Amino acid sequence: MAPVGEILARAKSSIRHPGGAMALLLQKLDDLQARLDEGLLRVAALGQFKRGKSTLLNALLGAPLLPMGVTPVTALPTFIRAGDRTRVRVVLDDEHKSVVQGEGDEVAEIIDLFSSEARNPHNRRRVASVSLDVPSDLLAQGVMLIDTPGVGSTHRHNTTAAEAALAQCDAAIFVLSADPPITEVEVDYLEKIRRLIPRVLFVLNKADLLDRGEQAAAMQFLDSVLKQRAIAAPDGVFPLSARLGLRARLDGDARALEQSGMARLEKALTGDLARGKRAILDVTLRARAIDLLADMRFQAELEYRALLTPDAELRRKAEIFEASVRSFEEERRRLTDFLALDRKRLLRELESETDRVWGEARKEAARLIGEIDQTNVETREARDRIAQALARHFEAALGESVRLVRERMQAAALEHRKRAGALIELARKTAADLLEIAAPPPPNEDVLKLRREPYWSAPEPSLSIIDASASALSRLLPAALRQKRARERLIADTERAALRNVANLDWSLRQNIGDSLRDFERALGERLGGALDSTREALKMAIEKRAARGAAIESAAAEAKGVVEALSGLSQELRAAPLEGAPLC
Template sequence: MNGTFVAGKRKALIELLQKFAESLVNYFPDVSEKVSLLSQKVSNEQFNLVVLGQFKRGKSTLINALVGDNILPTAVVPLTSVITILKGSSVEKITVYFAHGGWSEISRDELPEFVTERLNPNNVKQVERVEIELPANFLKNGIHLIDTPGVGSIYSHNTDVSYHFLPNSDASIFLLTADQPLSIAEVEFLRSVRAYVDKIFFVLNKIDMLSETEQNDAVVFIVDSLAKELYADTALEMRSRIRLFPISARAGLNAKLSRDEMAYKRSGVADLEIALLDFLADEKGELILQNASKRARQLASELTLLIELQRKSYKEPLERLQKKIEKFRAFAKEVHQQEEEILDLLSAAQRKIIKMLDDDMSDFETASQPKVLALLDAVAVQSKSFKPSDFAAELNKAIVDIVTSTVEKWRLDEETKIKNIFNSQALELLKRMSALVDDIYQTSADLFEVNFKRMERGEIFSDETQFYYMILQDIKPSLEEVTEAIVKKLPKRIAQGLIYRKAKETLTIELDRQCGRIRYDFVQRLDKSVLHLRQLLSESVATHLAKIETIISEALVLREKSSAEVQDKIKDLEILLSTIEGFDKRLAQFFP
């Protein structure tokens, strides 16, 4: 499938949906609003394309090249320190979101003050993320291009931020550079990336630093190593399947800025850009359009039923109509009961996930105890010759490292587990609730003896079932208060013994504390996700039942008032019915 074709289709669908919404606005403002949201959804649907790699591989430069704008700060020292999300829009706007929940709009010149290690060291400004809205071609069609801090530098908090963001990636660009062969740290990071992201575009940057032969050697070496390291079992087969894009991001950026198309091609960034756009068009484009048109057709069929119901309510002998309404109300009660059952299932799922988390966490803590103590012991042995204050500092540092690395891997795994369970449960419940809504329409159609065209529902949009994302704060253990007192009064060996014992204690406490934090974080996110889903679930049934009630009682009121108006109304409804039918036919042409 090619990108331009999908883009054209997308534009046509957006327009059609907007017209459909306009035609309904006077009679059914709520449905009109839904159709209009659908059209917005198609134009906004996001796809997170995350740019990853070790520090200084040229991530920010590549993003600048793709959007053709030197907007992100780049430097020769480790720089990017917060997640920066670039989105398409017609006007430029930059917003900083803080960890405590506030936000503020800033200008382009102020950007470095928030996103760089130099001006915002250790993220003292507590920035959660920065969002840049930019009128750039590459960002059209809902692509979010995301810059991440480089991993593996001495600023370990930067590494954490990038690791934490992995679960939000739909696809990623992974940067390696020609001047440095694949490192162990890179392979390790890639393994984590692969656990989250199905599609990785491998890029070899800075090829301008090598001769052509050197470039070729580098490509062969890296593809070979990637195949071996990442796909041990199928390395041979993978070697021919891995595509590595050799580029010069810097040359690409310069070419884009000076609108030199040939130079842009030569930089290799053009080929990468085409591959990215094709992939995005294939993966997401069609599916989004298909879902939106299915949903719009479903709204059309629900609306048609409502109109038919109203028409019937104008014409049906009153006594028969009253009987039908009574039956409908009895049915509505049953529906509410079924709705309650579905909501109970949600609470049960929530309890089950928390129980699983607690069990997993306690298993993890028990299993890690001896391992972390052994690691600390090794550091203590190595640092035996240090004077007590250095010995304490060394152990202190080791505690942070040990706890962070031990906990982080487990946290990522557990997060995937929880996310998968939550998302699949959410999907299941949403499907059941949709089926219940379909039942409401079908049963009403049967009761009142009107036609109803039951439509296939579109897939549920991913953001309806998303497990929430939040940033976890760093850990800061401390041995310091004890050391001061001990160091001053005791001989070295005894002091070291005491420090070591205290360190073991601190290590256990920190492990437990960090687990507690993670539990708190997971539980909070789960609560938020459940709350959101509960709202989504309970809204649907109630609103649909209410709509049917309203439409019938409106007709009844008018019947008592004036028969001339009833005749006019029936004519209006018939016109509206044919309008809706017309839109439905055009929507059907999108995905016959």
């Protein structure tokens, strides 16, 4: 069995005179070869927001370098590899491609400034990438760790980078936690990543919040859900506390590290996973090479068959295809119209949903303030109690709204995906039928998915210079009047916080709907354009070669036939290889 790298090299060398369509495919082949040459096993920390992914990676690194918090914190993926010292490099997406770098004590501050949601909301600083070098025994074994935003919590610019990173990952640490052990959103996400990533380690974080019986019940529940969905966990589940593990690493306490559960995870990462790095890379890249070589073979067959077609028939087929192109473009325009109608409908439904959430939030705020004793209205405890209660209310409310919007978007996506897939398949099949070859099925791509998750924003007391002066004077007022004013301020601050969260919900989901539909339309145009251009190019090239006649046609046809045969043989080699050494999730 030939190594993947050798097969990729042979595939490239078989194509001596690539046209534009084949050149694009060869660029993808070069990208695969670069991944193989790099030799790094890319391991992403994946999961829903607030599960503790960044804390887990900090515990593995032994330092609090990545931003942590109780609200969605990570806004951008951070790529972490071995280095001789700790340093960070941030590349900005501006006209100069500016770079911000730092070392030592500056690192955590720079990462927080550029990659956290709190200090770089919606990626206003226009960060293109964040990379971190850290001295680490784990990373020195050829492992790259990737800190990712939570499921659905990225923004449009960042989602592209996050999904590109996911598509290039070879393994993952899927981080769950005890509150609850696994949700339907996470199960759906797992269904997606297991098609892309051959090896997944499952972590049950925050296990220190559970007693022994509760931990056993959580593990049993998680195991049953994974089995029901036929999601394998060959390494089992790692119950641990990343928070306690980080503290143990900082204190140099080996016993506490063992008790936290982190030592067992580290052993798995530095043991079987690191040792099996080459096998896992082989499985990942072999699967991607199979799909790529199928597309390359289809393009080569288009060119070969076109060269064998007599001149008059070739021109007739070119005219038939161009007539078909006009009908394909018309159908694409109809699909775009359907998308516009769905966008309007989804936005109307969102408006009704946010109105409902706002009404319930005001009722909840009034109820909470009504429960506060008059004499306690001025205390910090009163504000903290309201903030905590509203946080719980909005966490449930935002989760329910996201679920409703996700369901409606998925229902719309199903119809649009069917129409788009049928159109692209028809375009490829039309080309294949004209030239009497078999067309590979179009790739399956996820569309209309949530890009952002709304998050809770706590109430903050408004305080200006005037407020401060008034506050000092208010201490001279009678107690009843002072308490009345304090209650009014508390009501105003609470309603502002509620309105801020409803606005956050509306903005996040409104952007989700718009971004997802635009991305779908763009992807449809690119995929349909690619399918049409590859056939146009094959027909045009054959017509030009036929104009030269004689030996030029025979030479080009012989070369094209050799490419088809070479790619067919290489595809068979790839498919025949056993997938051993890297258990699939």
